[in-house]
Amino acid sequence: VLIIGMDISDAVSLDPARAYELTSCLVVNQLYDKLVDFEPPDYSEPVPEVAESWEVLDDGVTWIFHIRKGITFTDGTPLTAEAVAFSLKRVLKLQQAPSWVLTQFGITEDSIEVVDNYTVKIRLGRKVAPRIFLSCLAFTVGAIVNPNEVKAHEKEGDLASEWMTDHSAGSGPFILEKWERESEIVLVANENYWKGKPRLKKIIIKHVPEPTDQLLLLEKGDIDIAWSLTPDQIEEVRDKVGIKVVSVPAYEKVYLGMNVGFKPFSDERVREAIRWAIDYDAILRLLKGGAIKLQTFIEKGIPGYNPDAPYYRDVERAKKLLAEAGYPEGFEVELMAPPTFPERDIAAIIKQNLEEVGIRVKIRLVTAAEMYEKYRKQGHQLILAAWGADYPDPDALAKPFADYRVKQLAWRNMWYDDYAADLTEKAAVEMDWSKRLKMYHELTEYVLHKGPYVILYQVVRQVALRTWVENFHPDPSFFLLDLSRVYKERVYGYGGA
Incomplete structure (x- = not known):
């Protein structure tokens, strides 16, 4: 079990x-x-x-x-x-x-x-x-x-x-x-499965909403896998006897969206200035092992991933770009973010970074539901948001990030760029795979420098499990997890497989 x-x-x-x-x-x-x-x-x-x-x-x-x-x-x-x-x-x-x-x-x-x-x-x-x-x-x-x-x-x-x-x-x-409901989901093995009988007889998915409770149950050996521990808890159990941590870069990223309809952001130099103002490493440190560096819109693990990450914190360069754009004294901007960890803490880092280059930031913490409703109506100036891929193909990310015609992220940020939209459409119908990949390379580079985003990091999915669980591969998406080959080594004093 x-x-x-x-x-x-x-x-x-x-x-x-x-x-x-x-x-x-x-x-x-x-x-x-x-x-x-x-x-x-x-x-x-x-x-x-x-x-x-x-x-x-x-x-x-x-x-x-x-x-x-x-x-x-x-x-x-x-x-x-x-x-x-x-x-x-x-x-x-x-x-x-x-x-x-x-x-x-x-x-x-x-x-x-x-x-x-x-x-x-x-x-x-x-x-x-x-x-x-x-x-x-x-x-x-x-x-x-x-x-x-x-x-x-x-x-x-x-x-x-x-x-x-x-x-x-x-x-x-x-x-x-x-x-x-709100208790458990129980699955039993299909003894006649055509690929061969699963090695587990039963899977019990218990409703344990609080990470702290997941941690306690895992330490006692009452559960085999703790699904959603916080980065701090993951660090705490990483070296504990009998527990191991497995991780995978998830098809999910966190980014800043800059609404081009807000006058300062209509200038490409201002958007570049913001990309040079951010302390990306400070954000990665905050998240411990829960994030990796990503600055382009296709996540690592999905074909078309572009590892180019040219931006780092360069206060002087950011100030110079702002002055060239006509904002030597900066400007005021509202940053919308959810009130939860880690977004709340990331918003504080961004506020501090931008204020060092003269941009005065007012943080507005709102529930995710309210924030996304406003975002869908282009009702923000600066927003701290997340996006995941619905299917593991570059098209799932090119459409929202580059093609305003699909009315997703490019549209929400009022970035109506026909070159990016046309290239997205062309790549989606290109039958030659190598040509298609070249198109995505060009598109990721273009959006990296011209687009209305500051991509901050890629989420790393970290799962803590007892060492007796074997062949468990965490899922980078939310629909590809396969438990049919997972098994448990018998451990003296604990229940077996």
């Missing part, structure tokens, strides 16, 4: 067509298989799962997926092309939060076709770089569900969505035994 302690209060539904929160996606990924997946610990390329192979026809929009024979759902029903088509159409019919991951490609129910028992044809609405589509099929919304179970539990045309909130109907390595 593997016992994980984490906050599971965010979970809304364990139906793959609805799951969109960390806990929901983490659990769904243990219960279901997808056409393609990413293999930990290397997430660079999508690999075959239910689909053993695929090809794109010459028109660039028609995809043929060849389904692996011999996979069965947990009730013994064979997984066929019919189940694949049914699952994807079900997502489109239900139109829940994660459905955009598929609908963004112009897929409709009519464009998904069963060719024969083990072949599915999907027609996209437009040509798109192959890796983008495959990366999105690896998201939990692409999970293959058992049509028989859905039909048996359907109520008033809900496609069994109510039943699947807390039941599973998959072919994955685990089966959902129970979900007691």
